[in-house]
Amino acid sequence: MSALVILGWAITSAQVMLGLAMCCVTYRLVAGPRAQDRILGLDTLYVNAMLMLVTFGIRTGGTLYFEAALVIGLLGFVSTLALAKFLMRGEVIE
Template sequence: MIAAALTFAFACFGIGMLFCMWRLTVGPDSADRILALDTMVINVIALLVLYGIKQGTAIYFEASMLVAMVGFVSTVAYCRFVMRGDIIE
């Protein structure tokens, strides 16, 4: 039963990634693109956690924490670049 649930979750998050990629390419302004990138980071974190559950190892949970930290910093940096034109003052 858990295998079917994992397969369904992988499919749902994969479809979510495709929608985010579509919004990233078609987005009318940069705020939509930033939101799509941030949502893609969240989907990657979810996929890593699901893969860790499937494999039964804890290394993927640590990798998801690293992706979360890098995703947060990159989102903040990209927002500052769009708002101010530079990242470091």
């Protein structure tokens, strides 16, 4: 087996596992009993989406996917911090 065949199988299996993880996290996001569970689900969902874009970028060789993953990671981190601060204090900006 060549390295490209092994890489193709690895990327395909990673994408399938990430898709399954995104389905499980979406269930937690919708059915979470508390707001903290929903925020944790949203945080995990954006990380999985970011990793899915990275695997698409590796598969296609396009750099646009990596830039989009970087933007998603940055926006997801900031939104998680804002939501956590809102849950703790009731306001985002003091």
